[in-house]
């Protein structure tokens with residue numbers, strides 16, 4: 355597979371480490387657990403959007419854009435990282451923030467990622483829940499064009515085939531690191547939302563003819579819908595990289611048992627997972643994505659789906675900036 359024909363800017367620190375989680379492995383008493391540290395990609399506290407943005411920003415520059423328009427939930431990591439990337443290239447960033455989570459208190463609309471959006475001079479506007487947010491962003495882009503701006507619209511989560519190239523490249527990186535370290539990886543587990551991360555991994559591993567399974571832990575959609583979203587984007591990505599055969603739908607595995615009451619809504623399992631990783635490994639997860647992803651990994655071990663003798667890689671997709679928007683869940687002072 356040759357990704358060199360795709361333009362890419364440098365925004366992050368790569369390769370991110372692939373490390374063994376010794377304490378967690380011992381504590382859970384199941385498979386060997388490794389972690390792929392995509393929380394350490396750099397770019398304003400890191401996360402999985404860095405890899406996607408390296409391709410998306412290059413595409414925007416190639417097309418002569420001067421402004422990014424994107425969208426996400428209020429505590430969007432994607433918006434924060436897009437706003438950060440815009441600063442690096444002297445571009446403007448407009449973001450539409452969907453009020454998808456409305457019961458979280460004052461910190462939620464001010465702290466965490468929103469505070470960082472402020473630091474990066476992101477122009478954000480709130481929108482009520484339930485709109486077609488990609489259509490809103492498109493319409494917003496048209497308004498900017500009428501004001502002689504040259505907008506480049508990035509879909510929610512940076513999840514289109516160009517953004518997914520970042521995770522095709524990550525699949526290559528993981529396979530190379532596993533070989534170097536002599537680890538036979540059985541599965542990669544991670545939080546899945548707008549689908550670009552899993553789609554890129556599936557397309558990349560498929561192209562490499564790797565047997566590694568990718569297990570997505572849904573943070574929002576029901577299982578069937580998430581599988582369909584990931585599969586559709588994986589096929590488009592596979593096509594973009596010039597693969598002869600698309601990945602089969604059976605190559606997309608997803609679980610929806612860890613969403614809880616909804617997107618961005620806390621669950622006990624998520625709080626446990628965040629506390630466990632902090633106390634066992636000093637690793638910071640987040641309440642919306644990686645905390646639920648890790649809750650999924652722990653749950654699948656308890657249910658015997660992930661077994662002793664296997665090597666599991668947890669892809670840490672980042673997100674810890676959102677912890678500060680959910681302080682009440684973790685502050686021991688507030689609990690006291």
Ligand SMILES: *Cc1c(COP(=O)(O)O)cnc(C)c1O
Pocket residue numbers: 401402403431432511513545546547548549550551552640643644671672673674
């Ligand atoms: C966006 C995001 C995800 C989900 O990735 P998708 O490509 O949208 O599926 C997972 N974790 C974190 C921290 C994120 O910000």
